[in-house]
Amino acid sequence: MNLNNIITEIEKTDPEVYGRLSGRRQAMKNFANLSGKIALSSLPIALGTMFQKAYGKSTDIITDVLNFALTLEYLEKEFYDDGLASVGLIPAGADRTAFENIRLHETEHVQFLRDTIVALGGTPVMKPTFDFTAGNGSMTGPFTGVFSNYDLFLAVSQTLEDTGVRAYKGQAGNLISSNEVLTAALRIHSVEARHASHVREIRSRKPSAFVVGIPDPWITLNQSNVASPLVQPNYNGEELLTQAGVNIVGINGFNITADDASEAFDEPLTKEQILAIVDPFIV
Numbered sequence: 001m002n003l004n005n006i007i008t009e010i011e012k013t014d015p016e017v018y019g020r021l022s023g024r025r026q027a028m029k030n031f032a033n034l035s036g037k038i039a040l041s042s043l044p045i046a047l048g049t050m051f052q053k054a055y056g057k058s059t060d061i062i063t064d065v066l067n068f069a070l071t072l073e074y075l076e077k078e079f080y081d082d083g084l085a086s087v088g089l090i091p092a093g094a095d096r097t098a099f100e101n102i103r104l105h106e107t108e109h110v111q112f113l114r115d116t117i118v119a120l121g122g123t124p125v126m127k128p129t130f131d132f133t134a135g136n137g138s139m140t141g142p143f144t145g146v147f148s149n150y151d152l153f154l155a156v157s158q159t160l161e162d163t164g165v166r167a168y169k170g171q172a173g174n175l176i177s178s179n180e181v182l183t184a185a186l187r188i189h190s191v192e193a194r195h196a197s198h199v200r201e202i203r204s205r206k207p208s209a210f211v212v213g214i215p216d217p218w219i220t221l222n223q224s225n226v227a228s229p230l231v232q233p234n235y236n237g238e239e240l241l242t243q244a245g246v247n248i249v250g251i252n253g254f255n256i257t258a259d260d261a262s263e264a265f266d267e268p269l270t271k272e273q274i275l276a277i278v279d280p281f282i283v
Contacts, residue, residue: 063122077106129283137283161196170268
């Protein structure tokens with residue numbers, strides 16, 4: 001869950017949010033410390049108190065942002081709920097344990113967001129109806145069989161996780177002005193990246209599960225390794241070879257190929273791109 005992404009979205013809507021608190025740097029330092037030192041279940045009360053002080057009774061802006069995040073967390077949690085509930089889909093052992101852990105994280109994220117919205121005096125949005133076949137409600141989209149075909153389940157899981165990493169990076173630049181928030185944000189980003197890497201590692205052990213070569217724990221150029229054009233927007237832009245205005249292919253005479261250069265960085269996705277990507281999954 002992108003807690004610091006939420007803070008950033010609030011800052012975009014209300015640039016004076018930090019002025020409403022007891023000093024920008026100290027307030028965000030306190031938040032970063034809380035994120036690392038107290039239980040997740042306690043954070044809603046802490047955040048609720050912080051923003052109630054900032055906005056008094058007017059917390060509509062914050063709850064709107066949190067409810068948007070909650071909708072996305074509902075999607076991820078239900079995907080893994082349905083996958084784990086599908087008899088015979090996920091093999092017993094390491095694979096099932098991995099997805100149980102990921103599902104646990106998503107469950108905690110949903111509960112955290114709901115508790116935080118309530119602490120702010122808001123009402124959590126209801127969970128939408130999802131169509132994991134990506135058929136916009138027809139239940140017969142291009143991913144029909146996602147909960148009966150393990151190869152397809154892994155491909156969709158990989159796509160969701162890869163997209164989450166890119167979506168989170170899309171907000172990192174907005175956090176540069178606060179070292180504390182940026183540090184906390186990158187910690188969360190790294191956890192999401194490890195999820196993506198783990199799913200790709202599972203796919204690499206199943207020759208039937210990939211399309212182009214063995215899917216490494218990173219993205220090569222804009223190759224999805226998923227046999228569906230629907231997911232290509234999730235990977236477009238990853239073929240970028242220039243960083244900070246410098247083409248890193250063969251930089252300083254080193255044997256760095258285009259594949260190597262593209263694999264070294266995850267490129268960001270905008271909020272608008274994310275909404276377009278998840279739209280087919282929401283009825």
